[in-house]
Amino acid sequence: MKRTRNKAAGTIDLYGRYVVPSYGRSPLVVVRGKGSWVWDDRGRRYLDFFPGYAVSGLGHCHPRVVAAVRKQAGTLLHLPNIYYIPLQARLAELIVEHAFPGKCFFCNSGAEANEGMIKLARKYSFDKYGKGRGTILTLNNSFHGRTSATLAATGQDFYHQYFFPFPDGFRHADADMESIQSVSGHDVCAVMVELVQGEGGVLPLQRDFVHALAVLCAERDWLLLVDEVQTGVGRTGSLFVFQQYGILPDVVSFAKGIGGGLPLGGFLANERCRKVLSPGTHASTFGGNPICTAAALAVLDILDEDMLAAVKEKGNYLRRAISDMGSPYVAGVRGMGLMIGISIRGISNKELAGLLVKEGLLCLTAGQDMLRLLPPLTITKAELDEGLEIMRRVMLPEGQMAFGYEGV
Ligand code: PLP
DSSP states (O other), rough: OOOOOTTSHHHHHHHHHSSSOSOOOSSSSEEEETTTTTEEESSOEEEEEEEGTTTTTTOBTTTTHHHHHHHHHOOOOOOHHHHHHHHHHHHHHHHHHHHHHHEEEEESSHHHHHHHHHHHHHHHHOOOHHHOOOOEEBBBBBOOSSHHHHHSSSGGGGSSSSSSSSOEOOOEESHHHHHHHHOOOOOOOEEESEEEEETTTSEEEHHHHHHHHHHHHHHOOOOEEEEEEETTTTTTTTTTTHHTTOOOOSSSEEOGGGGBBBEEEEEEEEGGTTTTTTTTTTTOOOTTTHHHHHHHHHHHHHHHHHHHHHHHHHHHHHHHHHTTTOOEEEEEEETTTTEEEEEEEEHHHHHHHHHHTTTTTTTTETTTTTTEOOTTTOHHHHHHHHHHHHHHHHHHHHTTTTOOOOOO
């Protein structure tokens, strides 16, 4: 196909004409990334405190991920899942070894991974109990994706607009046992939770609640589905955050960071689910293809114990520094590892994010009043300090800078 080339039109102009406007975009044309940094089309660099929504968890273009992808690109780009893909087998083995005994399914994204979990839970129940037990309980304030089913699963009214009819089979509860009991019933087959709600405002669930929920699931033979699309792959300082909660889910979904920048998602289901998705019941054309699994193997190879320990340390450092900054805009700081939420007052979170971008720091918003930071797990102390310096410039009133946080 011959490429039309309208040299006068810039990227933003072309977007205005040809790309569906479903995203609220910053006026930033990013052309290159390396480690914790990206560069725009004018050569200005920005410190990226949420590389690709946590997709580039090891920073942009990690050299070992790039090398693995380059090597695989010259060997085999794609293979359908009706054949055996050696790298996919190795990746599944690695995830099982570091999580819990079971089997992996691979797909392309977080929503697709959660769709797979939902299907698996319903079929697990159908195989055992027959029809009428397909309801999945999820939590208010959760976020599980943008497909019709994962929107219905998401416990926020904002996402339940326009696209009617949404699929049935989800009920929402608050993160306490009384609320869970009030929506439970004979039609329930599973509970799906994010242990740290990301998009909803970086809210870690209470440990006691999570334990009580796991007990209830075991008693009722409900599957405990944990959505680790955002929390997984080292983000909170362990491969999966459930490992810090001391519970064992029946199924855990993952995506984002696993592909090191390439589209890969999936779930790991425990032994009791191993026969549920029999041939022909579930599939994904690109899922776990050789390129993405080569990248994921490099990611997991890099993510060792030392790195996970450093994620916790760097997270503590960043959270403490933000709290101690004394900014009138900061009402509180929370999170786990390098998944950090700053509760904002006195200015809208979107406006503040915009001011930070202008000063060269990229960050995200969450919920109504949160700034969300998901810095690369590989970020250095010096880069964290650079980010903190930008935050001080923007978030402290003039004159207070000199008395600002001095570091630990
Ligand atoms: N689940 C959680 C917890 C997420 O944070 C997201 C995306 O932000 C998703 C699911 C959806 O993932 P994707 O955008 O890859 O479909």
